[in-house]
Amino acid sequence: MSDCTFCKIVAGLLPSYRVLEDEHTLAFLNIRPVSPGHTLVVPRVHARDVWEISEVSHGEVADMxxxxxxxxxxxxxxxGVNVKHNTGEAAG
Ligand SMILES: [Zn+2]
Structure with a gap:
């Protein structure tokens, strides 16, 4: 977790353009957008991927x-809009 880029962004240790946030999640613009408005949504509690995130936290991310x-x-x-998640190296 200590070398997790997303956790560093959540903690404010790395710069980001914050789009929206609440007590559970943070939404910020992707530094390398593939389309206008390309936004990343992450939980405030570290989770490596969909296999590791709790069901509750996943729901909070989905709400955001x-x-x-x-x-x-x-x-x-x-x-239109794409909503995408990658889990595992094989998925990108
Ligand atoms: Zn993290």
Whole structure:
């Protein structure tokens, strides 16, 4: 966890452009966006991937993803949106 980039961003040890946050999650713009509004949502409690995250924390992340999608729809009026997660090296 000590070398986790996302935890460092959550802790404010690395810079980020924060889009939205609550007591459980943080949403911030990807430093290398593949599309306008490319936002990452992470839990405040470290979890390596979907196999490690608790069901409760996963639900909190999902709630934030939903809020961010609504925010991006209002801000950027996209024709569509992708919601994606990668677990394991084979998945990227
Ligand atoms: Zn972490």
């Amino acid at each position: 993803v939903h809020r961010v999608a609504a925010l991006l729809k209002t801000a950027l009026a996209p024709e």
